[in-house]
Amino acid sequence: MASIFDRMKKVRWDHYIDYILIAVFALVLTVLSMTGNLKNSSAIIVEKIAISMILAVSLSLVVGFLGELSLGHAGFMCVGAYIGGKLSIALVAAMGNTVFAVIISMLVGGLCAAACGFLVGLPALRLKGDYLAIVTLAFGEIVKVIFQQSATFGGNLGLGTPRYDKRSFFIIELITVIITLAAVQNLIRSKHGRAITAIRDNEIAAKATGINVTGYKLAAFMISSFFAGVAGVLFSFSNSTIQATKFGYNYSIEILVIIVLGGMGSLRGSLISAALITLLNEKLRTILTGDLAVMKDLVYAVVLIAVVIYNNAPALKSFRDKYNLRRVFDKIRNPKQDHAFVRDDDAAWDRVPTKIKMDELLSVDIVPGNEFTPDKPSKGGQ
Amino acid sequence: MKIIEIIISGLNIGVIYAMIALGYTMVYGIAKLLNFAHGDIIMVGGYAICVFCAMSGSRTFFFVSIVAAVIICTVLGIVVERVAYRPLRGATPIAVLITAIGISYLLQSLAQIIFGSAQRYVTVPDLGKIMIGSLGIKWSTIITLAASVIVMVSLSLFVKYSRIGRAMIAVSEDRGASQLMGINVNIIITITFAIGSALAALAGLFYLLQSPYITNTFGAMPGIKAFTAAVIGGIGSIPGAMIGSLVLGLIESICDTIVPIAPYKDAIEFSILIIILLVKPTGLLGKVRREKV
Amino acid sequence: MSEYVLQTNNLGISFGGLKAVQNVNLAIKEHQIYGLIGPNGAGKTTIFNLLTGVYMPTYGDFSLCGESLVGLSQEKINHHGIARTFQNIRLFNNMTVVRNVMVGLAHQPEYKCDLLSSILHLPRHRKTEYAMRERAKEILKIFDLYDERNAIACNLPYGKQRKLEIARALATKPKLILLDEPAAGMNPNETAELMDTIRFIRDSFNVTVLLIEHDMKFVSGLCDELTVLNFGTVLAQGKTDEVLKNPEVIKAYIGG
Numbered sequence: 001m002a003s004i005f006d007r008m009k010k011v012r013w014d015h016y017i018d019y020i021l022i023a024v025f026a027l028v029l030t031v032l033s034m035t036g037n038l039k040n041s042s043a044i045i046v047e048k049i050a051i052s053m054i055l056a057v058s059l060s061l062v063v064g065f066l067g068e069l070s071l072g073h074a075g076f077m078c079v080g081a082y083i084g085g086k087l088s089i090a091l092v093a094a095m096g097n098t099v100f101a102v103i104i105s106m107l108v109g110g111l112c113a114a115a116c117g118f119l120v121g122l123p124a125l126r127l128k129g130d131y132l133a134i135v136t137l138a139f140g141e142i143v144k145v146i147f148q149q150s151a152t153f154g155g156n157l158g159l160g161t162p163r164y165d166k167r168s169f170f171i172i173e174l175i176t177v178i179i180t181l182a183a184v185q186n187l188i189r190s191k192h193g194r195a196i197t198a199i200r201d202n203e204i205a206a207k208a209t210g211i212n213v214t215g216y217k218l219a220a221f222m223i224s225s226f227f228a229g230v231a232g233v234l235f236s237f238s239n240s241t242i243q244a245t246k247f248g249y250n251y252s253i254e255i256l257v258i259i260v261l262g263g264m265g266s267l268r269g270s271l272i273s274a275a276l277i278t279l280l281n282e283k284l285r286t287i288l289t290g291d292l293a294v295m296k297d298l299v300y301a302v303v304l305i306a307v308v309i310y311n312n313a314p315a316l317k318s319f320r321d322k323y324n325l326r327r328v329f330d331k332i333r334n335p336k337q338d339h340a341f342v343r344d345d346d347a348a349w350d351r352v353p354t355k356i357k358m359d360e361l362l363s364v365d366i367v368p369g370n371e372f373t374p375d376k377p378s379k380g381g382q
Numbered sequence: 383m384k385i386i387e388i389i390i391s392g393l394n395i396g397v398i399y400a401m402i403a404l405g406y407t408m409v410y411g412i413a414k415l416l417n418f419a420h421g422d423i424i425m426v427g428g429y430a431i432c433v434f435c436a437m438s439g440s441r442t443f444f445f446v447s448i449v450a451a452v453i454i455c456t457v458l459g460i461v462v463e464r465v466a467y468r469p470l471r472g473a474t475p476i477a478v479l480i481t482a483i484g485i486s487y488l489l490q491s492l493a494q495i496i497f498g499s500a501q502r503y504v505t506v507p508d509l510g511k512i513m514i515g516s517l518g519i520k521w522s523t524i525i526t527l528a529a530s531v532i533v534m535v536s537l538s539l540f541v542k543y544s545r546i547g548r549a550m551i552a553v554s555e556d557r558g559a560s561q562l563m564g565i566n567v568n569i570i571i572t573i574t575f576a577i578g579s580a581l582a583a584l585a586g587l588f589y590l591l592q593s594p595y596i597t598n599t600f601g602a603m604p605g606i607k608a609f610t611a612a613v614i615g616g617i618g619s620i621p622g623a624m625i626g627s628l629v630l631g632l633i634e635s636i637c638d639t640i641v642p643i644a645p646y647k648d649a650i651e652f653s654i655l656i657i658i659l660l661v662k663p664t665g666l667l668g669k670v671r672r673e674k675v
Numbered sequence: 676m677s678e679y680v681l682q683t684n685n686l687g688i689s690f691g692g693l694k695a696v697q698n699v700n701l702a703i704k705e706h707q708i709y710g711l712i713g714p715n716g717a718g719k720t721t722i723f724n725l726l727t728g729v730y731m732p733t734y735g736d737f738s739l740c741g742e743s744l745v746g747l748s749q750e751k752i753n754h755h756g757i758a759r760t761f762q763n764i765r766l767f768n769n770m771t772v773v774r775n776v777m778v779g780l781a782h783q784p785e786y787k788c789d790l791l792s793s794i795l796h797l798p799r800h801r802k803t804e805y806a807m808r809e810r811a812k813e814i815l816k817i818f819d820l821y822d823e824r825n826a827i828a829c830n831l832p833y834g835k836q837r838k839l840e841i842a843r844a845l846a847t848k849p850k851l852i853l854l855d856e857p858a859a860g861m862n863p864n865e866t867a868e869l870m871d872t873i874r875f876i877r878d879s880f881n882v883t884v885l886l887i888e889h890d891m892k893f894v895s896g897l898c899d900e901l902t903v904l905n906f907g908t909v910l911a912q913g914k915t916d917e918v919l920k921n922p923e924v925i926k927a928y929i930g931g
Contacts (some may be wrong), residue, residue: 294491295495311477
């Protein structure tokens with residue numbers, strides 16, 4: 001018994017809290033839905049929130065961690081939605097509207113989007129910053145026009161797709177959110193993730209340190225667009241028609257805004273802001289009708305400008321440092337810690353229950369008699 | 383004859399894009415930021431003309447409305463720079479970009495609150511056509527072309543030979559060094575925004591001369607297209623913006639005349655952008671800036 | 676295997692007709708600390724950029740342990756065994772100190788772990804991650820950075836940032852390490868300590884060192900051999916004390 005408790009104590013809960021919260025949320029909703037207490041409108045809002053979360057997490061990988069600005073994320077979603085939607089029509093006809101149809105469509109739609117991500121990633125190898133941003137924007141618009149005009153995909157009228165059962169689809173979506181989050185989070189916390197962040201921090205140094213910048217950029221673009229494609233497929237299953245105009249530049253910007261407001265490079269922030277903004281959007285849409293609906297956009301715009309200026313203006317830096325929420329929390333939890341230091345993050349690895357012989361892993365032969373002392377470089381060399 | 387018509391309409395679209403693209407490219411070159419709200423300044427200019435034209439109707443008043451639109455946009459440009467971009471000088475580019483997007487939303491929703499979401503007709507005077515042989519050219523087209531050529535030439539001369547213009551070049555080369563040389567960078571950036579916004583107002587006018595309808599998203603697509611044009615030409619370069627815009631305008635008018643590919647017009651233009659960037663990553667006339675190692 | 680770790684053969688580059696560097700012949704023996712000195716603008720950093728693949732040489736070639744590396748990409752050159760630091764420090768500023776070093780370790784075969792097993796957090800991933808972290812800590816101990824291992828790199832004081840950059844370069848397990856003005860901006864005490872550190876890493880990591888430096892005390896106290904550059908060409912070459920007595924060199928430095 002005690003050992004279980006010990007193990008429980010050793011688990012880094014802050015690594016898993018996001019998954020747990022989403023899972024609990026999903027569970028509660030499932031119970032509500034099974035007992036018939038969940039309104040259809042609420043279920044639909046949850047579906048939308050889940051899609052926003054997947055999009056935010058996947059875009060975060062490229063913008064927050066790789067540091068490349070992408071203005072065409074909705075384009076990848078569009079590819080996933082149309083290809084997955086088209087496939088789902090056939091699948092549903094063949095095997096019924098089941099989870100398997102959803103999963104197969106998700107995989108295929110995601111892979112097609114990833115292939116597009118590869119194509120967009122290619123110019124990324126030569127282009128930088130703003131130029132890359134315009135290429136991603138252009139890609140999004142091209143995809144939109146092609147699907148809008150193509151007769152196979154329904155043309156201007158849009159593509160009619162099978163709608164999954166409203167009462168249970170959000171479960172599939174929330175599970176997908178967890179999978180997406182786990183994949184991106186694990187990637188970020190691995191050596192590959194470090195390489196990606198290194199490219200963001202200093203590309204020249206990254207190259208000189210032996211990082212395959214080309215490969216990692218492509219990989220990040222592909223993984224990000226894979227999940228955007230998955231989100232697109234989910235979108236097609238939660239709507240009875242999909243129209244290309246939905247996936248324009250404005251939608252890409254909306255996702256970008258979500259991750260900027262959530263804090264760049266913070267997946268948890270992206271999740272929270274995806275949930276809040278989507279919820280707010282939906283709620284305001286029902287409250288403010290007619291001409292008042294515009295007020296929503298106005299407030300949105302003002303808040304956006306205010307938040308970005310507050311978070312980024314060099315003049316406000318000292319103010320921010322003083323009243324930073326995270327810092328305040330840290331102070332309460334651990335008042336003595338110097339906050340220039342992050343929490344001891346090797347703790348996670350100290351507790352890995354594998355036995356590794358360090359001598360075999362040490363790659364450098366230390367000359368006998370010259371083992372280093374922990375605190376000072378030895379005087380005078382050998 | 384058909385070919386000449388295509389070329390003229392292409393040039394017409396091209397110079398309008400050029401007016402907008404110049405604003406993008408100058409602001410990018412000097413303030414190093416992508417002013418995504420630039421397209422919406424066109425919209426504001428358009429509404430200004432719309433309001434002033436509706437107030438009178440006489441042709442002389444039309445010219446007053448042009449001046450008014452230019453002034454309003456100039457002031458707006460300066461205000462936007464002051465309020466939204468100046469506090470962020472020195473912040474990460476993406477933060478500035480998001481603010482620009484916020485300004486764009488703000489202007490669009492304000493316009494919708496004031497003018498409603500329905501399309502509005504703007505009573506610009508109909509100037510008629512001139513016939514050269516069998517070729518009919520609208521007077522508005524001729525005015526657009528002539529006015530833009532004058533504006534572009536004088537802008538080029540201004541940048542090249544005036545004190546302020548040279549200061550602009552200096553700031554775009556090295557902001558810190560030019561500050562040390564006694565150039566007031568803030569004023570130069572303000573002037574750049576003012577010029578860009580004034581040009582946007584003119585672009586709005588030329589658009590309305592082509593088709594006199596306006597909505598609150600009037601500036602969005604021309605804005606993106608002009609931005610594309612600026613990138614094709616090499617963003618930051620003034621002649622580049624002009625060439626890129628003319629290229630884009632001609633492609634657009636060619637696509638418009640070939641029926642089967644007309645719906646794919648936007649896709650074709652953006653594909654050409656990608657191809658050009660792949661071949662020449664800094665656009666046609668853009669300078670290669672190597673990061674010093 | 677040739678007896679030289681690094682050998683350049685008439686290495687040169689021109690930018691738009693201007694010959695920035697020409698006819699540079701370096702021959703650096705194993706275990707040497709080799710100095711590259713010269714007035715500002717002499718082309719020292721350009722040579723570093725040529726050797727690390729930032730620039731393609733216009734003329735000549737260079738080889739590491741007899742293997743020509745001309746035309747390889749920067750990361751490939753690093754994998755072959757040339758690591759460097761930069762004149763203006765280039766750290767991964769938003770990452771912790773220990774992670775900076777772990778980035779350097781990443782491509783080594785013993786820490787191999789493919790993308791998929793990382794995404795799925797397979798045991799292999801945990802093992803390599805653990806091993807890399809331990810190795811990174813060892814390296815940090817050598818550089819007296821162990822206590823700061825969880826600090827964000829940009830918060831370190833200047834001298835420690837320089838050390839961290841060297842640590843990161845060493846983590847890539849190079850045969851040859853290029854140090855671009857390692858003592859710039861350091862006070863005499865720190866410089867003396869750095870000299871010890873450089874000797875120590877040469878011995879314990881078994882690397883050859885090529886460094887650029889303006890501090891003559893540093894150079895004369897540390898380097899076995901020197902090459903003096905002026906206007907992109909070699910002015911003098913040879914044993915440190917001989918070179919520093921060379922009247923040509925004194926003239927180039929003092930002017931005249």
